[in-house]
Amino acid sequence: MTERQVNGTLKAGLEFGPILAFFVAYLWLKDRIFTISGVEYDGFIVVTAGFIPVFLLSMGLLWRLTGHLSRMQVVTALLIVVFGGLSVWFNDPRFFKMKPTIIYLLFGGLLGLGLLRGQSWLQYVMEGLMPLTREGWMILTRRLMAFFLGLALLNEVIWRTMTEEAWVYFKTFGLTAAIFLFFVLQGRLFRDHGLGTDDDGAGNDT
Known part of the structure; x- marks a missing residue:
């Protein structure tokens, strides 16, 4: 499928925005501890949990706009879900x-x-x-x-x-x-x- 052309700034924002959001959120929450259902999670784990849906949403919008995701983007998204999910699940x-x-x-x-x-x-x-x-x-x-x-x-x-x-x-x-x-x-x-x-x-x- 031919990739549809979209505004370069918008495309870059969807590709790199989640990473920058992760960075900003980490700096904001890194020293905080959150207690959820009786379990303590540090800021890194909470930010990781938030990063997963934000990244998937960005990739979904990118696919919607361009009609195309590279194999590298698909594999990266899969590994983010797997390893990010493991970090949240095991609090590690x-x-x-x-x-x-x-x-x-x-x-x-x-x-x-x-x-x-x-x-x-x-x-x-x-x-x-x-x-x-x-x-x-x-x-x-x-x-x-x-x-x-x-x-x-x-x-x-x-x-x-x-x-x-x-x-x-x-x-x-x-x-x-x-x-x-x-x-x-x-x-x-x-x-x-x-x-x-x-x-x-x-x-x-x-």
Whole structure:
């Protein structure tokens, strides 16, 4: 199905708004304890419980407006429900903190599996957004696989060794900035392997 075009600001708001809302709510409630049905929940758990429906509502509106959700968005939503739900159910923030690790391991592992088969599954997902040569897709897939696996490791190190607040800052701003920077640094790859360019040196950018 072709994705319908919507206002860029609105689309960005639906994609990133829930994350920023989580961050603001966490800063507001992080030091509070809530007693619900005789059970004490700290601010992180309460904010996580609120984040799940807000995220799903945003994805539902995005799908309604564009008629399309990427596979990555669908998988992310599923993992948010599962791991966020586990954190709330067991009153244990560790499940939600592990979610980015699972997401990046899953995406990195899938890209690696495709590479073992001599395929770029990233091309299958994103070809309409970035027209590249086959060699360009293979290079980008290898790099993104390594990048995702690195983010998974970094998330584990941060949530296990640093404060909860540090992890929230990392989750809200660090991961987003890292992904943005990764694609900015691929400028040469996009230039050398974009369709319509001279492919004679396609194998030189490894």
